[in-house]
């Protein structure tokens with residue numbers, strides 16, 4: 330008997346999302362009755378604002394929404410995205426330069442498919458969000474990690490990027506505020522990186538999904554606002570998930586030069602066609618509607634951010650840079666490694682995260698999911714009481 334032909338080598342090389350894996354493990358333990366507190370999920374704990382839900386309910390009654398609609402998005406949502414892009418990223422675009430996707434994740438995937446050719450090197454500042462290297466590999470590109478540690482607030486410099494650049498470098502990934510670190514590049518740092526990319530003809534894929542979640546008066550300046558000429562070689566990614574507590578609605582988008590968006594739209598027309606019309610109507614309501622509830626979310630995140638940073642900093646061996654955006658803290662925990670805790674001596678942050686789950690019933694994502702070992706990611710998008718209780722468990726474990 331002949332053996333079955335092999336599965337796809339490309340997909341066999343793709344790893345399951347580490348953050349979803351840790352979150353699933355935490356939820357399974359919770360379901361089994363263990364009082365696990367999880368800092369693993371990258372999603373707001375708030376309900377979607379009711380005016381957005383109402384817009385969806387209304388859309389459900391309109392038969393036009395029961396049909397296929399243009400693959401690149403409903404005109405009403407594309408117009409809303411045009412206005413939002415001008416408002417928050419300082420970039421004027423035509424609706425034809427906007428493609429609505431099934432969450433920011435599909436926009437990430439399609440962006441790399443649009444600009445990467447086989448063998449291209451993609452500069453990926455690390456720590457990075459766990460999906461990027463896989464999306465780059467799926468586009469036959471090679472991710473080239475450029476690491477910035479806690480000592481530089483997890484932000485890469487132009488000198489580091491230049492040292493990593495080769496004649497195969499065609500793309501840079503730029504994310505501010507960052508997942509997993511919460512770091513926000515200053516306007517000056519952003520402009521410097523933008524000018525460097527412009528000078529070398531490098532595409533920039535900028536993920537702005539956390540742009541509305543910044544603290545201490547900081548604003549995340551878009552790289553195309555900092556360097557307007559860069560717009561012809563930049564794809565902006567965004568979505569409603571994080572700002573509007575709409576992770577489950579699955580609406581994101583990409584914005585870019587017309588020729589690039591034409592390619593991406595062709596891909597999407599074969600891949601998934603239009604995003605669910607009801608969710609698109611809800612997203613349009615979110616972008617066009619009152620933003621005061623969103624501001625309350627942001628204030629709650631800010632309060633939790635200050636709490637978790639100050640409580641984590643009390644643990645000896647943990648270094649906590651002050652994150653100015655998103656809803657993550659990314660402590661450097663190398664000071665906890667190779668020491669004995671409750672009979673276990675973790676050598677890596679992966680082992681440390683396991684120990685924390687086992688002994689403190691707290692779920693955190695190890696740095697290995699985002700680059701080098703030695704770090705943990707904690708999302709503070711959970712209720713204040715749980716947030717404090719979880720960190721107190723860590724304080725007791727590492728006392």
Ligand SMILES: Cc1ncc(COP(=O)(O)O)c(C=O)c1O
Pocket residue numbers: 371431432433434435437458504507508536538568569570576579580581
């Ligand atoms: C940096 C970043 N980009 C994009 C996404 C995708 O978000 P979604 O697909 O839920 O819209 C996420 C979600 O975790 C993220 O952290």
